[in-house]
Amino acid sequence: MAEILVLADHSGGEVKKVTLELLTLARSLGEPSAVVVGAGAGSTVDALAEYGARRVYVAEDAELDRHPVAPAAEVLVQLVGPHSPAAVLIASTADGKEIAARLAVRIDSGLITDAVQVDADLTATQSIFGGSVIVKSRVTRGTPVITVRPNSTAPEAAAGPCEREDLSISLSDGASRAVITNRVEEKHDARPELAEAAVVVSGGRGVGGADGFKVIEALADALGGAVGASRAATDAGWYPHQYQVGQTGKTVSPQLYVAAGISGAIQHRAGMQTSKNIVVINKDPEAPIFEVADFGVVGDLFSVVPQLTEEVVKRK
Amino acid sequence: MKIAVCVKQVPDTWAQKRLDPDDKTLDRESVDGVINELDEYAIEEALQLGEATSGEVVVITMGPDKASETVRKALAMGADSAIHVCDAALHGSDALATSLVLAKVIGDRGFDLAIFGSESTDARMSVIPAMVAERLGQAQLTFAGKVDVEGSTVKIRRIAEHGYDEVTASLPAVISVVEKINEPRYPSFKGIMAAKKKPVERLTLAEVGVPADQVGLAAVASAVESFESAPPRAAGTVVTDEGDGGVKIAEYLSSQKFI
Structure with missing residues (x-):
């Protein structure tokens, strides 16, 4: 079955709900492989496997957390080449859409953002103009890169065998030009995002x-x-x-x-x-x-x- | 410092936006165009940085003839000059093609900073700044709630779900700014008059140096297959509070299994 790459969203090893939604969706499109980047990446494997990831690519290097957005795109670029997945699914968040943007440029592939549904033939549904128009689109060049809105799919567990593959990633110059010097938490921790x-x-x-x-x-x-x-x-x-x-x-x-x-x-x-x-x-x-x-x-x-x-x- | 600020003309918020049934692109002709609201913050930020460094601010837009209204507005706010890429071949361009054209213009002219609004209110993809940074191999400093330039270093606050990250890079860099980073100025009468005399360079695709087969409808990497109006929401129940409004809502939530 065709491999579907799902970029896992996590916070220090804690997997976000939207990732479980994407894995559930990916199972209806092919065989899900999760890609997880940054510190704590390795500790997400069990949670990802529980929701159907048959393979987890782990890029757990603290260096990858020092730069915004670009490192995750680099990891995906390095996987798409050799694996030729049928599609790449990413959460439609601010970071996720920018990762998708950089990936689409690098692999010269079509990008669909803010999908609320993706069919088995990779037709994506979007709700545009403030929800007044429903659009169905397809990527017509390259490997479809699709960002999916949180809450589009109900997450369902489907545990099974899962292989872990650790990746070593070398960042391009362009990806490491912006450096995060400080992270400031302002969020009310008890509330969901x-x-x-x-x-x-x-x-x-x-x-x-x-x-x-x-x-x-x-x-x-x-x-x-x-x-x-x-x-x-x-x-x-x-x-x-x-x-x-x-x-x-x-x-x-x-x-x-x-x-x-x-x-x-x-x-x-x-x-x-x-x-x-x-x-x-x-x-x-x-x-x-x-x-x-x-x-x-x-x-x-x-x-x-x-x-x-x-x-x-x-x-x- | 040489600063580019990229702006887009979008349909007025109150306009009924529609897709053209033939080519399935946004019908921009039948609606009033306004400057993308979030770009006003980008212009203001560019002007402030330009003023602080005795720099130059150049407005860049890509769009049909009518987008020149948006260019004039940016010039009236205080930008020094403008570049308007206008070519029939650009019609229907997707984000990949748009970023290709903008990156070519920005890269060829050697700007220290290229500043964008964080998204357009029509397509709402929020991907162009990241794509342009990727294409130029420059630092991507996006979703900035604060921008400081010191010498050849630029530092921003990247607004995020968890709060913000402080992100630093050397110039040149690509920036996008969020709403509320500043208070965009209104064009003064003097500014509006002065804008009429400011230089606007109109470029065709050939002048930019991007081949026509890489942009427009023929080059899109994703295509709309079909579209339809969203079904109207079924009319809900509305009651007047008679001291038990909260309880009534709780009963509704309970019936929907939320509690």
Whole structure:
């Protein structure tokens, strides 16, 4: 069966959920091989095997973590040549899309980003123009490089035999020109990453201030979700910019998206309307966000959201 | 310092964007074009770095005739001159071809920095800066939330999920900036008048030096097979809070097995 390369996303050896989704997807396309790069890479092998990787290529050299993006692309370049995989799958995150970009240039192959589905014949489905148009595309030159949005496939375990192959990688000059001198952690460790969270709770103008985000965070934590914000809220400085969901922020597609105090301007909807379930809380019954709501409550978020949080905790 | 800032004209956010049924490319003719919003941050950053180093800022765009409006806007903000690559053969170019043309222009002119917005609001691929860096063999300093140049060294904060990384490289380098890195200036009346007299070099593909068979629809490495309007979301249930709104949502979440 044709080999499908899956670039594993991990943090110090802890495999991210999106990688398990990609391995599950890769099993429907061929025989998945995982590629894992950086410190802690070797300790991911078991988790990758459990989700169906038949082979894991390990490039575990601390040098590879010293440069952003380019080393992972180099590793993939060095594998694609000799192995001629049927496709390369990468998570559609900021880093993942840039890795895919560099790979596509190096192997002169077509690139499809932000796929939400990939069929057995490698036709990719994308949701474009803020979710208003569904497109089916195919790579027509070289080895298809496809980035797939988190939450596109439900991960399913399929353990089996797995071979580990350690790689030694020499970086090109171009790949080592940018050097990471310091890494600063600002993330709230207990919460999942916004891009791959299954549940996202977002606040907007109606939250009224930085303090108001506490009720949003409390609900997110009760649901085990990530916190997002509309542009109005990040523009006002109530919540950090990297949590912005929308046309100029992140595009999310979680199982559940809760929008509290967000009117739903087209820019915001472009970043969330492919979510599977959308729950809306807004004082204004005319707010356009209700047009995409599966369930909506017209009311004050400061009474509705805390009550909901309490109910969620109670029912756990 | 010689700084290039790459900009793109995109359909207005409020415009109904559509794909042309014949060649399946974005129909740019029937909609109003505006400068890609995220590129305004790139222009502002280029201008600030140019001012700090008494450098030169050159706007580069690739696009149809009408993209000259976007060039004028960038010039009105304060850029010194512009290069507009305009050639019918470019129609339908994919990211690989676009990056090929931009890298050729940037590489041939010997810029110290090439600055981009972190993505365009139409295609939203966010891949061109990385592709251009790869093609030029220059340092890729993307998703910058802060840029500092000192002598021949450039340092950025790469904004990431975990917070940020500090990334350093020697010039020349390719940068992309995120929204909020700065507050883009509005063109002044004086700036708008001055922009009319600033030099805009229009280049054909042959003048850039990229063969026509490597760009445009004929050279795409991926192709749209079909497209359709997304089915409208089924109308949901909306209730008015009567003191039990939170409980009602909890019941919905429970029915969907979220809790």
